[in-house]
Amino acid sequence: MYLDKVDEMILNGEYGEAKRIALRIIVAIGEVLGAEKLIPVSHAHISGISYFNIGDAGLSFLEEMLVKGAKANIFTTANPFSIVMHEDFIKYYKSDVVEKQRKIIEILVKIGIAPNSFTCIPYKIRKPVYGEHVAWAESSAVIYANSILGIYTNRESGISSLMASIIGKTYYAGMHIDENRKPEMHIIVKEDLKTISFASILGLYIGQISKGIPFINIKIAVEDGIYRDLILRSLLSSIATTSDLPLAIIKNVTPTAKYKDVSSLERIEIEFKDVKIFIEEKCSNMLFLGCPHMTLEEAEFILNTINLENIEKLGIEKILIAIPLQDNNKFFIRKRKNIEIQYLPGMCPVVSDLIKANIHSLATVHGKALYYIPKLARAKSCMMNIV
Amino acid sequence: MYDEHCITIPNAKIVGYNTEGKALKLEVLSFLGDIDSKTGIIISEDTGAKNYYIKDKILLVKRFRGSTVGAYVLYSLCKNGLAPKAIVTDDPDPVIIAGIVLCNITGVFNVSKTIIERIENEDKIRIESIGNSIKICVIKE
Numbered sequence: 108m109y110l111d112k113v114d115e116m117i118l119n120g121e122y123g124e125a126k127r128i129a130l131r132i133i134v135a136i137g138e139v140l141g142a143e144k145l146i147p148v149s150h151a152h153i154s155g156i157s158y159f160n161i162g163d164a165g166l167s168f169l170e171e172m173l174v175k176g177a178k179a180n181i182f183t184t185a186n187p188f189s190i191v192m193h194e195d196f197i198k199y200y201k202s203d204v205v206e207k208q209r210k211i212i213e214i215l216v217k218i219g220i221a222p223n224s225f226t227c228i229p230y231k232i233r234k235p236v237y238g239e240h241v242a243w244a245e246s247s248a249v250i251y252a253n254s255i256l257g258i259y260t261n262r263e264s265g266i267s268s269l270m271a272s273i274i275g276k277t278y279y280a281g282m283h284i285d286e287n288r289k290p291e292m293h294i295i296v297k298e299d300l301k302t303i304s305f306a307s308i309l310g311l312y313i314g315q316i317s318k319g320i321p322f323i324n325i326k327i328a329v330e331d332g333i334y335r336d337l338i339l340r341s342l343l344s345s346i347a348t349t350s351d352l353p354l355a356i357i358k359n360v361t362p363t364a365k366y367k368d369v370s371s372l373e374r375i376e377i378e379f380k381d382v383k384i385f386i387e388e389k390c391s392n393m394l395f396l397g398c399p400h401m402t403l404e405e406a407e408f409i410l411n412t413i414n415l416e417n418i419e420k421l422g423i424e425k426i427l428i429a430i431p432l433q434d435n436n437k438f439f440i441r442k443r444k445n446i447e448i449q450y451l452p453g454m455c456p457v458v459s460d461l462i463k464a465n466i467h468s469l470a471t472v473h474g475k476a477l478y479y480i481p482k483l484a485r486a487k488s489c490m491m492n493i494v
Numbered sequence: 495m496y497d498e499h500c501i502t503i504p505n506a507k508i509v510g511y512n513t514e515g516k517a518l519k520l521e522v523l524s525f526l527g528d529i530d531s532k533t534g535i536i537i538s539e540d541t542g543a544k545n546y547y548i549k550d551k552i553l554l555v556k557r558f559r560g561s562t563v564g565a566y567v568l569y570s571l572c573k574n575g576l577a578p579k580a581i582v583t584d585d586p587d588p589v590i591i592a593g594i595v596l597c598n599i600t601g602v603f604n605v606s607k608t609i610i611e612r613i614e615n616e617d618k619i620r621i622e623s624i625g626n627s628i629k630i631c632v633i634k635e
Contacts, residue, residue: 132595139507139586139603155563164531164566168596266565266592 108137108278109144117274125177129273136267137278146240146279150182151272152229153220154244155265157189157458158208160483165265166207169214172269179219180275184229186245187400187429187455188212190464195449199464219272225453226431227399228340230256237362240283242271246351247344247399247475253354254343257362259283262353282353288363290356291319293372298379299328304492305382306338307474310345312382314352321346322356322369333408337401344399345474390489391468392422395456397429398476406430406450413494415444421491423470429455461486497634498620501612503605506628509591510600514620514633515579517613518543518551525564525571525593534576543615548578552619554610555583558590565593572597580621582610582630602628 110118118134120127137145155161161169191200191208216222224232227245230252235241237257243249244263252258261281263271271277281287294313300306313321329335339360346355356364396409406428425447432453441448456469457476461484468487469480472494480488521542523529528538534549548571558564568590571577580600581590584607594601602621605628613619613632622629 128596132592135509135595135601136586136588136591139509139591139601140588161563161566162526164570165563168566168569264565264589264592266596267588270592 108134108142110134114145124175125172125273128172128175129177129270130276132267132270133274133276133278137280140278140280142278142280144279145276146283147275148181148240148242148271148277150184150229150233150235150239150241150243151179151268152241152243152245152248153183153185153215153265153268153272156186156211156215156225157455158191158204158211159189159460160458161211161265163207166211169211169218173214173217177218177269177273179272181272182233183218183220183272184224184226184232185215185220186227187225187432187451187453187458189459190451190454190456191459193451193454196464200460218269223433224431226433227455228402228431231400231402231431232433240277242268242277244268246347246353247340249353250343250347250355251340251399253282253288254357254361255339260353262347262351288354289320290322290367290369290372292317292321293369293374294321294323295374295376296323296325297376299326300338300342301328302472302492303338303341303494304472304490306342307345307472307477308382308490309377310342311349311474311478312377313355314346314349316375317346317350317352320352320354320356322358322364322367322372324358327360331408333405334412337405337409340399341473341475345478348475348478389421389423389470389491390487391470392424393466393469394418394423394426394491395429395469395471395476395480396426396473397451398455398457398471398473400429400431400455403430403434409494410443410448415446418491418493419445425449427451427456427469456480457484459484498631500629500631501609502624502627502629503609504627506602506604507586508600508602508621508623508628509594510580510598512620512622513552513580513600514618515550515552517554517615517617517619518546518548518578519554519610519613519615520556522557522559523553523555524559525567529567529571531567531571531576532574534571534574546615549576551578552580552582552621553578554605554613555581556607556610558583558585558587565589565596568593569596572599582621584610602630605630
């Protein structure tokens, strides 16, 4: 791999231990993946922030990196943390768990992660410029970046994105190369996309059947820009849940879709009956929204769109909404009709031990939450077809 | 009597150095959950190597499962002096590569499951990097 003089000096330890480790990791990954060079990146986004996710091993690694002089060299954001930091939930957790979660956040801020950034929608913190190269972890943000924003990122891990932040570069391979961003199959969806819940179940299904980057021919029959974006976010994050796809090309949506030739690709037609197997019945009196996160404005829109009287009749008593940390100081309405609204700024219930907080089940409209709540948060999940 | 059988794998990639040690084959592995991080003993049945120690072994892993956290756990195993000497596998998983670099051990990638099949547990093996290829030798003494 080609390395410039400064890179060589970094690898010799002349810029400190943290940079040496960071560059060694990026170079090793690049060499194994066949990269010829490194490229500068303008924004890193780090995953693996919840203590429940990374545990003591992750915490001590971050501590060591800080001691070794780790410092973000480019604009860096981070994923949400667990709900143990929430004033209403803190009482359910052991003090050492809360302390360790606090410590992880503290270390990341000391390293230079934007203090108000804790969210899985980093593109709402800083809007990237079309064509930019970034190093993002968090599968839902990666697929949104490549498919909607027209920027370039591989599906990084928590470690590789942190290392890219420290050196401001990544390996030139995979999704950074236009040649690798071609569709490999043609999916035609016979049903119009009108709701977040349908987008979710469709996305989970597409992720499951995809054998390569899909070109998706689908009509999104929604006018409102906010709603349309939330639908796309749920579609894509669900695809990235049941697959490791970093990109899905959507007709009339992905900036480069019109230049893609799909005539020779394998065609798969999807009808509603193929995907409805994912819909289950209501399993909880709590509804979870914001996977990926919603901004306050988006949450407000959804609360005005959902028929609250109807969901109250269905037995929903509380709505949890995960939002970016930077929206924390805005005014919150805590009650709508008879339903309590609880915002989770900078947090994610999916990466939290929910049983400890007495939450045994969550209803949702998001495919990623549906899939991961039982696996990571140990609670039951179900899909509600309400928005 | 000294005998060795070698195979040269043209597309394999190495991270780290030439090394040798005893082989331990695993059907599947996640560093989070399949290994007791305090002892380095494999605890999951479906790895096919339950109750084996990973310390100083050359792990031949057919498939990795799990997420980013695996690299952190591998790193803490290394800090506790329980590191394997090398990890040999097929798919180049960036998370495992990061763990290998942090541990300062050897990783070999793009080694097919068929090649791994041909090596037995406890076989002494040597890994050598030769130009753009990797040579893996089984040594019988």
